[in-house]
Amino acid sequence: DGPIVRVLGIGDVHCKPGRTHEPVMLAGRHAAATKPDRVIAIGDWASLDSCSFHPAKGSAKDSERPAFHEELAALEDSLGAFSSECPEDIPLDITLGNHEHRAWRMANADPRVAGDFPLRLEQAFARYRWKTHEYGKWLYRHGVGFVHVPLNAMGREYGGKNSENTIGNDATHSVVWGHDHRYRHKTV
Numbered sequence: 001d002g003p004i005v006r007v008l009g010i011g012d013v014h015c016k017p018g019r020t021h022e023p024v025m026l027a028g029r030h031a032a033a034t035k036p037d038r039v040i041a042i043g044d045w046a047s048l049d050s051c052s053f054h055p056a057k058g059s060a061k062d063s064e065r066p067a068f069h070e071e072l073a074a075l076e077d078s079l080g081a082f083s084s085e086c087p088e089d090i091p092l093d094i095t096l097g098n099h100e101h102r103a104w105r106m107a108n109a110d111p112r113v114a115g116d117f118p119l120r121l122e123q124a125f126a127r128y129r130w131k132t133h134e135y136g137k138w139l140y141r142h143g144v145g146f147v148h149v150p151l152n153a154m155g156r157e158y159g160g161k162n163s164e165n166t167i168g169n170d171a172t173h174s175v176v177w178g179h180d181h182r183y184r185h186k187t188v
Helices: 022-034 060-064 068-083 098-109 117-127 163-170
Strands: 007-010 038-041 092-095 130-133 139-141 144-146 174-176
Touching: 007 022, 022 068, 038 139, 068 117, 092 139, 098 117, 117 130
Parallel strands: 007 038, 038 092, 092 130, 144 174
Antiparallel strands: 139 144
C-alpha cells in the first residue's frame, strides 16, 4: 500500500585475484541506467579463500590459496569497478556473507596474525560507500528482510534441498537471500 521502492540486489560476486570485474561493472551500469532507490548486495562479494578453514594446513590446496592482502586488493578493484559506473547518489548496503565472515573467524582463531582482518575488510567497503551489516543479521528495507543466508533458532544456516520452504514457513516477512547460488521466487 506504500510507495513503490526499487532495489537492485547483487548476490555472491565471489571476487578473487585474477577474476574479471566485468560483471560488477555491468551491475554498476545497470544501476546508472535504471536508477534504483538503493543497491543491496546480499553477501559474499569477496571470496576470502585465504581465511578458509577447509583446506588442511600444508596441503596442496592450502598452498594454492592467495594471501589476504591479495584478496583485499582484488576486493578493492572490484568495488572500484562497480563504483566507477554506479551513480554516487544511490545508497549502498551489503549484508556480509559467510565468505566475508571468514575474516572474523580467522581473527578469532589467530588474533596476532589476523586480528585486523575484519577492520580492513570493513574499511575497504566503506571507502566505496558501502554500509556493512553483520553476517546473519537482517537488513530490513520497506518490509523486506535482506540477508546473505537466514540463520535458524540454533544460529546455523538453513540448508537442505528445499530450504526455501523451511525459511518461508519460519519467516514473518518477505525474504531476499543468496548463499546457495540458486534462483527461486516462491510464495510459502
